[in-house]
Amino acid sequence: MNAVIQKIGVYLPETVLTNDALAREFEDWNSEKVEKRAGIRERHVAGENETALDLAEKACRDVLRDEDPESVDFVILCTQSPEYYLPTGACILQDRLGLSVRTGALDISLGCSGFVYGLALAKSFMASDTADRVLLVTSDVMTRHLHPRDRANRTIFGDGAAATLVGRSDREGILNFSLGTDGSGFRNLIVPNGGMRHRYDPDAPDIADGFGGTRTDNHLYMNGPEIFNFTIDAVPKTVADVLEKNEMTLEDVDYVIFHQANKYMVEYLRKKIGIPHEKFYLNMLYTGNTVSATIPIGLNDVMKQGIVKPGDTVLVSGFGVGYSWGATIIKI
Amino acid sequence: MKKTEFYDLLMDTLEIESVDAVDESTDLTDLEEYDSLAVLSLIAMIDEHFSKRIPGTDFQKITTVQSLMDMIGAGSFES
Structure with missing residues (x-):
């Protein structure tokens, strides 16, 4: 039994925060220098009422566009900007996406290592015959955690979501x-x-x-x-x-x-x-x-x-x- | 490393253009180039050239080039 990455969907919020806009906000903040060293010119920022779950849903819709939602039997949502303390975001996502009620769902709270851990879980679910197709969703609105005057972090972080379909296969895919x-x-x-x-x-x-x-x-x-x-x-x-x-x-x-x-x-x-x-x-x-x-x-x-x-x-x-x-x- | 070499290395690492040269008395925090990303460049430089790791909180104590050299360790420099 092997697990492979079949497809990836991405969603980035519409609003774009440019270096030039940040330079207008912060004195002594050099657009070109930031681009050269941090490697960032723009970042997407979620709308006022847009949550990580909203971004997650859009990334999922992107990856599931030509897929049968019934084929997904597990959803993992990795985020550190959860909708609520409880319930679990992945449960709400199952409903929003119209996935089968036979779908397993859980959240994992990890940041930058979350995708790798999600792949490890997805692979394990397949190895244990728990799931055949896992929707691994990684979504965060980090900008929501930032102080408006925290220019260093506002420079670096952007919001975005990705939805990765991991499926069972005869060939090796995730080692x-x-x-x-x-x-x-x-x-x-x-x-x-x-x-x-x-x-x-x-x-x-x-x-x-x-x-x-x-x-x-x-x-x-x-x-x-x-x-x-x-x-x-x-x-x-x-x-x-x-x-x-x-x-x-x-x-x-x-x-x-x-x-x-x-x-x-x-x-x-x-x-x-x-x-x-x-x-x-x-x-x-x-x-x-x-x-x-x-x-x-x-x-x-x-x-x-x-x-x-x-x-x-x-x-x-x-x-x-x-x-x-x-x-x-x-x-x- | 010779101190003069270290001053040149600092000019390069921090891409200093606001002054023509630095020496041990230069206060890094006065330089317009000294920001949070500059601190990351210092960490990379110290790792690459001295194979040393300075605790993150110690970087807040850095003022002059001398204070930085003290942190790296006097034994790493020759006049």
Whole structure:
């Protein structure tokens, strides 16, 4: 029994926030410099009443356009901007999409590693004869967690969703995984308030980030230097581990897609690991960092453009909030 | 690494154009190029050239080039 990625659907919200618009909002904010170093010119931002579930639904409709909805027997929704504490977003999605009531549904709460973990779950469901066709949805509206004056994070993050159909197949499609967790870093990428530990505080004081930006504990906090330190350590190891688990070397891999965090970070990881430029995906120019959606958006992009072809092997790796990370190898 | 080499490396890493040169007394936080992405470039540079990892919170304490060199470790530099 094997699981393969059959199809990917993508949805990006209509509103586009350009670097020029950000430059008008923030003094000393240099559009060209941001594009050159962060690799981002535009990012999509969800509308005021648009949620991650709305984006998820649209990405699903895109991927299911010519498909029989009855063929889906499991929905996994990965998001960190849930509709409610309860119920589970994937249950609402089952109804909105008109999927069979025999469909299993669950949410997973992960960020940038979520797509890889979702693939691991989908593959396991097939191996255990639990499901034949899994709809893996990765959707986030990270911009909703950002303070309006948090210019560093407003630069980097964008909203978006991807829906990936994973199905049973006779051929190998999703190979072995390398997964990892280090919860000791949980405070370095966090929305401190709003959960059960610290409730939303309408009077939360402003906190300066030291680079002209502001947030409160109701908003996303990212300790950029610590996150970069973590990725420099974790990503080369998980890449080495996933290659070993699949008895492959980098030369056996046709293409590599990392979570598109920001250009500077991802490009440094490429150089450090020694991945050739021409085998490496680097494209967040029009989307920014869309959290768990960056890898399937990238995969869809290179499959559509013919950069990867049927039979090619693609190494994917996601890493971030948690800390949580993972990698696998996909045969297209 | 020679200190003068390190100053040149800093000019390159941070793509400094607002001043012609830096030395140990230059306050990095005064430079217009010093922003949150500049800190990421410093981390990459220190990893690449010194194989060292500086804790994220320590970057908030950086002021002058000297303070950065102290953080990397005096043993890494020769005059």
